[in-house]
Amino acid sequence: MNEILRLQTFMQISKYIVFVLALLYIYCPLRHAKRYNYIRIDKILNEIEDIEVMKISNNLANVTDNDLEKCPYEHLVKKNKDIPISEVFRTQQFEKPNLGGEYIQKHCLPYQKSAIIVPYRNRKRHLHTFLNYMHFFLQQQNISYRIFIVEQNDDYSFNRAKLLNVGALEALNENYSCLIFSDVDLLPLNTGNIYTCSRLPRHMCSAIDIFRFNLPYEGLFGGVISIRSDQFKLVNGMSNEYIGWGGEDDDFYRRLKHHNITPYRFSPQVSKYTMLTHNKEKPR
Amino acid sequence: MISDNNPLCCCEYFDLHKERNHILACCCNCQDFDEGFDSFVSGRPISRHNQAGFMATLYDRLRIPWKGGARRISMEACISIVLVPIFLLIASISPGWTIISASTMILFLTYVKCRISKSNPRMKFFFAWMNTSFVVVYLIFEFVVIPFLQILWEENIALSVLIAIAYFCFWKTKTRRSPDGLTKNCVYCMTQVPSDSRHYSWLDCCVGQHNAKQYTIGLCVTIAALLYGCNLTLTTVCHPFEWFAIILLPDDCTEAYDLFELSLSFVSGLYTLGIATYLSILLIHRITLIMFYTLFSQSQHNRKTQDNFIA
Numbered sequence: 204m205n206e207i208l209r210l211q212t213f214m215q216i217s218k219y220i221v222f223v224l225a226l227l228y229i230y231c232p233l234r235h236a237k238r239y240n241y242i243r244i245d246k247i248l249n250e251i252e253d254i255e256v257m258k259i260s261n262n263l264a265n266v267t268d269n270d271l272e273k274c275p276y277e278h279l280v281k282k283n284k285d286i287p288i289s290e291v292f293r294t295q296q297f298e299k300p301n302l303g304g305e306y307i308q309k310h311c312l313p314y315q316k317s318a319i320i321v322p323y324r325n326r327k328r329h330l331h332t333f334l335n336y337m338h339f340f341l342q343q344q345n346i347s348y349r350i351f352i353v354e355q356n357d358d359y360s361f362n363r364a365k366l367l368n369v370g371a372l373e374a375l376n377e378n379y380s381c382l383i384f385s386d387v388d389l390l391p392l393n394t395g396n397i398y399t400c401s402r403l404p405r406h407m408c409s410a411i412d413i414f415r416f417n418l419p420y421e422g423l424f425g426g427v428i429s430i431r432s433d434q435f436k437l438v439n440g441m442s443n444e445y446i447g448w449g450g451e452d453d454d455f456y457r458r459l460k461h462h463n464i465t466p467y468r469f470s471p472q473v474s475k476y477t478m479l480t481h482n483k484e485k486p487r
Numbered sequence: 488m489i490s491d492n493n494p495l496c497c498c499e500y501f502d503l504h505k506e507r508n509h510i511l512a513c514c515c516n517c518q519d520f521d522e523g524f525d526s527f528v529s530g531r532p533i534s535r536h537n538q539a540g541f542m543a544t545l546y547d548r549l550r551i552p553w554k555g556g557a558r559r560i561s562m563e564a565c566i567s568i569v570l571v572p573i574f575l576l577i578a579s580i581s582p583g584w585t586i587i588s589a590s591t592m593i594l595f596l597t598y599v600k601c602r603i604s605k606s607n608p609r610m611k612f613f614f615a616w617m618n619t620s621f622v623v624v625y626l627i628f629e630f631v632v633i634p635f636l637q638i639l640w641e642e643n644i645a646l647s648v649l650i651a652i653a654y655f656c657f658w659k660t661k662t663r664r665s666p667d668g669l670t671k672n673c674v675y676c677m678t679q680v681p682s683d684s685r686h687y688s689w690l691d692c693c694v695g696q697h698n699a700k701q702y703t704i705g706l707c708v709t710i711a712a713l714l715y716g717c718n719l720t721l722t723t724v725c726h727p728f729e730w731f732a733i734i735l736l737p738d739d740c741t742e743a744y745d746l747f748e749l750s751l752s753f754v755s756g757l758y759t760l761g762i763a764t765y766l767s768i769l770l771i772h773r774i775t776l777i778m779f780y781t782l783f784s785q786s787q788h789n790r791k792t793q794d795n796f797i798a
Contacts, residue, residue: 214554230647234633235640288728415722415735419636480726480742 236417239409241468247280250401250469252314274311274345276397283395283473286340288412291390291477292332295339304334304350306342315399317348317429318379320370321387322363324355329387329479336390344397349379364441364451371440375432382435383407385427388479395473404430404459404466408476416475424466425452427476430459438462495556503547510557513548517541563612567619570595575623575758579750585757608674614691620762625650627755628716631748637723646719649712656705657690660698685776687769699777706770713763720756724749 228234242250300306319337323330334350341348353370355361367384374382381400389408391398396407408426410416438458445451459466468474495507502508519540523533549565550557578588599612633643669682673693676686684695687702694702718735725737743753 229629230640230643232640234636235643236637238639285729285732412728413726415637415727416729417637417639480739 236414236419237421239418239421239468241409241470241474244280244283244395244470244472247395247397247401247469247473248277250403251276251397251399272311274308274313276345276399279344279397280395280473283393285475286392286394288392288477291336291392295335297339297342300338300350304352306338306348308345308347311345313346313399315346315381316379317346317381317383317398317400318370318374318377319348319350319383319385319398320367320374321350321352321385322355322361322366322370323352323387324361326387332479333387333390340391341398343394344399346397346399348398349374349377360447362443362446364445364455365443368440368443371432371435375436380432381429382432383427383429386425388481389426389476390479391427392475392477393473396469396475398429400429400431401467401469403464404428404434406466406468407474409468409474410471411476411478413478416471422453422456424456424459425449428452428466430466434459434462434464437464497552497554498557500550500557500559503543508548510548510550510552513550517544519544561611561615563610563615564619566612567615571616571619571623575627575751575754578754578758579744579747581744585754589757589761609677611688611691613688617689617762620758624716624755624759624762627751628720631755632720632723632752635723635748635752638719642719646712646716649708649715653705653708653712656701656708657692659701660690660694660705661692662698664697689769699773703770703773703777706766706773710763710766710770713759713766717756717759717763720752720759724753724756 298306319341321333330352337350351370351373353366353373355366370384371382383398383400389411391407392412406424406426406428409418409423411426438455438461441451441458442454445454456466495501498510500508500510519537523537523541526533526537546562547559549562550559574588574592578585596613596616603610603612628646629643632638663678670679671682671684672678673680673684673686675688675691676693680693681695681697684693686693690702692698692702718737721737721740722735724740724743726739726742727735728738730736740753742749744750
């Protein structure tokens with residue numbers, strides 16, 4: 204009799220344990236998108252116009268014309284507004300960039316020169332959309348920039364990190380003080396997302412539309428990121444070992460963390476992106 | 488012949504002949520089947536006795552392992568548990584299959600409603616079907632949609648809260664109280680229910696004046712939960728956009744069939760939407776009933792007070 208009673212209590216308790224375990228699994232935070240710390244809109248300017256950033260930038264940037272006023276960024280951030288997605292696909296009007304995709308701000312003196320480095324292979328339609336939209340988007344931002352398209356011209360597996368390293372070396376040779384690594388299918392949807400570097404490396408695309416504008420996991424550091432040239436040199440660039448899809452961004456995140464320059468993010472309000480659809484054209 | 492007093496293991500049970508049997512032996516030793524097959528092979532008609540016996544054995548052997556002996560599960564539950572996932576799996580192959588699967592399901596359910604429900608009113612087919620659908624859709628949400636890492640913890644909790652409220656409301660609806668006043672017999676529930684009641688086979692319950700409020704609230708919350716779950720699923724699978732900066736809505740589902748997990752989630756989202764539509768029709772029907780009822784009872788109430796006044 205005692206035995207049966209004990210068995211019954213055991214069954215009862217195990218039932219509860221299974222129930223609690225199921226609940227713990229279902230609501231486990233790891234299975235969900237993350238809320239994350241970010242720099243609030245009103246603090247963004249401090250991060251961009253940081254003395255340290257300016258000092259390094261001005262040393263590196265080949266600034267000859269010192270008569271110009273420093274470029275204002277306040278209104279861009281404070282009066283940021285969303286861009287409707289239809290704008291991405293419209294043919295935009297913009298000033299024709301110099302040979303090599305370079306644009307130099309003539310009306311004011313930007314803090315930095317940004318190198319937008321885009322790894323690329325076999326996505327003609329995306330590249331066309333990207334260039335049309337990005338030149339239009341960037342020229343409204345009071346920055347000098349150059350878009351580097353780094354194409355992998357072979358049939359081996361895609362090596363994103365190596366392409367980015369090549370692009371970064373090229374940009375460093377031309378004294379660009381700020382490196383922005385961007386995928387060709389990610390386009391910013393907010394005017395307050397300024398394509399310059401900040402005090403720390405920055406994950407710029409924390410609110411991508413196909414992820415429901417949420418962040419899948421905290422350590423995500425792919426898509427569009429910005430890093431100062433001196434910081435990129437400090438961590439010795441990215442690893443060339445990651446062949447094929449994925450992994451290199453997580454490795455880069457760990458490198459930065461190891462050097463105590465853990466990347467951060469700006470407010471999701473200005474970090475909205477759209478990802479172009481991949482049907483029709485598939486990367487080889 | 489219940490001779491031995493040894494407790495049953497979870498897969499054992501006492502069958503129709505009061506004999507100890509085992510789940511794994513479900514396909515063995517069916518005398519009626521053997522006899523029927525014999526007749527079939529030798530070209531004789533299968534006797535009615537064998538048919539009935541075979542069905543009885545089939546019902547008796549539909550069991551799931553349970554503590555203290557295997558439990559019988561109803562035929563309708565069995566059919567639902569098999570068919571709902573099959574319909575969803577077939578639908579997730581391609582858009583064409585989705586259409587084929589959806590129309591087959593609608594035809595099948597209509598057929599069941601027209602034929603079987605009439606001939607056998609005690610069969611709780613729609614109740615079993617609805618329950619299975621809810622469970623399957625929820626399991627797909629928790630174990631296929633959530634792992635895409637796009638839904639916030641709060642959103643999952645909010646959905647669970649809605650489901651809990653709906654469950655509570657229907658539990659209140661189904662709580663039987665001894666009816667006072669005029670009653671009638673409900674052939675489906677097989678009990679006496681208040682005379683103004685109407686049977687809803689999807690909930691397997693009679694709804695009248697006494698539980699109308701719980702039922703209506705439960706229906707509203709269920710529809711809300713279904714629509715919310717559907718929105719979460721479809722915005723995860725499809726390309727979403729912010730509608731007036733208030734709510735995310737899906738706008739481009741062209742990549743929904745690229746991956747099995749995606750297409751299964753997409754199809755379950757569509758199915759959820761379908762159920763929500765069906766329940767919305769019931770809700771509209773309910774609201775019109777209430778409106779008519781209040782109008783009707785008001786006039787009757789007026790007449791009654793007049794009568795009282797005259798008396």
